[in-house]
Amino acid sequence: MKINKILSALAFSSIGLLGTSTMAQAEVADETQYPVIFAHGMSGWDSIAGYHYFGEDGYGTFVGDACSFFELNGCNDWISNGQQSNNKAEAFQVTSFNNSEVRGEELYNHVLNFMATTGHSKVNFVGHSQGGMDIRKAASRLKDNFNEPRVGAMISISSPHRGTSYAKRIVDLYARNANDEFCGALPPTADGTDPCLEFVDDIANVLFDFVTGAGTANNDAIAGALQLIYDDYDANDGVVTGAKAFNQNYPSEGVAGYVGSLITAQDDNNLSPLLGLIGTAVSHNADGDGYCVDDCNGDGAAGQGDGNVYDMDDDGLVPINSQQMGYRLQYTPDDFTCAWYGCWNPLDTISQVSSTGYVADLNLPSSIQMTSHEAVLDQDHLDVVSLGPDDLDEEEFYAAIFDFIHGQGY
């Protein structure tokens, strides 16, 4: 892609010298070698061909659908035709609320289905939020099944690899009461329905316009929340939960050719009102850019704060010290640019950040990997998916990810 950008600029310069002009052609992302499988976050969905989690805000389109000659509407014109015509972009619905053991297993089975249907033998993974943890189990299972890694690039976006203090606050407040019931503190509903299910359903309704309900039969909101707390929540409940144990069982190393992560955070004043509501509901504002080994302050996430809760230290749900897996990636929007000899519209870019190194052991990031604000994308947790309105161009953002994956040889 970069050589195209340079040559395009040169071409425009040359055309200018000739005193002529031509139509400026926007770039498209290079087609990836292997299909890109998207994994949604907690409470997410896929959509069959319409309203999509990984879509442009609210229009029902999927960022992996290219525009073809016959399809002018509802497509991403930053994506190459081959990405779609060669079945190289897909997203699957897993259980909306559950831990990543369940969701990762479901995703793994979806990928086996995909391979059987399309004949592809390897995939790339892009996971948002908890989807970034699910993909690790799916990648591990693929390696086990085929006795070799079957994942090219594995990229997480806004993922709570080392937990989030919001999850612990929610569980502390709502999941554990005298009877040890989730939402036990909620008052009973007038019609006698389960107040907890009503509560969860209300949140889902507020968050999302369309949830088909397909594939959501195994919902277990407690298990989902406990997954996002770093340590085992309760040593006496007979189960081992939490991100730390999951990281030990399903590391990112050895299961994929390239491992990277995009990190999101936003000032409290710019957060989506919904995320602000969640913070208010649990009376919590994460301070997520301090370093320590494990969850030294017991807030539910590894690391600690730096004493300032108001800066860009979390994205409304996940602190930045929880998000780096493998390399940290930088997203650079690249708007169209004009000079007197013409304009061009380069694709946005994703690049690898060198100063924050590589997180190989997800439970042992370095100080800089937990505290650095470098390359943190100024968007909240929901801005990077189709829950607009926001100022991120999702189609170009994900096209840049496709292009980056291609650039890594996958």
Next chain:
Amino acid sequence: MNKLKALVLSVSVIAVVSVTLWFSKNDSISEYSKNVQAVNDSVTALPLPASEKEGGGSNAELVISDEKKLKAAKIKFLRGQYGAKIDNPYWQIKMIDQLMRLMKKEFPLSWESELIRLFHEVFPEYAEELTKKLYAHIEYIAWIDSLKNNLTFENRDDRRQALWDKRLELFGDEAYEIWEAALKQDKFDAHMQALAQSADSFNEKTEQYIVSMKEVFGENALQAGHKTQMINHFLSLENVQNDLRNMPVEERSAQLRNYRESMGLDDAALTRWDSLDHQRDLMRETGTLYMDERNRLAQTYEGDALSDKVKALQIDAFGETEAKVIYNEEQSGYYRYNAPQKFGFN
């Protein structure tokens, strides 16, 4: 000498342009782009605003002249970028969205008026329509934003209805084009809900499903991408799973093969699926036996003794690698083989 310079320059330019074209990806100058180019030729033929036309210009006006060229270049570019689809409401809104982002960066305080001015400069015939849509879009965004602050709706259907009411109020019937993908999903969901209640046979449901798909997504629905998703969607229905569960193994295999074939899979894909189904059936058989034995052990042992016995059983049943995953899952409270098999999925 001048001729030589001109020749060198020409050759260089031709070389650069040729190399550019050579390196340009085939997909970036795709059939679609060629189509855009063709339509764009006519769009860029639109007259530039009077203020942008090239004047004679003295040397003292060189800077102003360059500014004019810059503006002309921008106009030409935007016409090229959006001209082919400018009469399509969906792309109009997409263009407005993209330009809003740019204008907000460039003119944080006056982006709205600057954007409207741009409409007039780039697409004068559409300026009024685009301005109207801009305001409708701004209002729609504000309304969507306001929804996030409350729990207004009783259920998803209410919310969906409210969304469509608002879209139609602001955009009229063009809302159906702007949210075409969402509309298709609505229609498809309705078909799926009806199918989920159907007491028809598996084959009849299969036929209905394919008819619904074509009705919503067009005759080429089966040739389009997302085939895995489309196959999954039908099989995820509980009544379809019940149909499959009630069939003898051989019949189930045959029916699944027929279904996938009718969804457009070729022989190679069908063979891969046969193999995957078979592997999963074997695993399920093993898993069921494992759970039975595990439950029996739990009645006899407890504590560390039970743990040791179960670990040994896991390795015996599944082998070292798979046993480790089963162990991890059970530690987290997930017992994979407690849930019934979901045919076509696990």
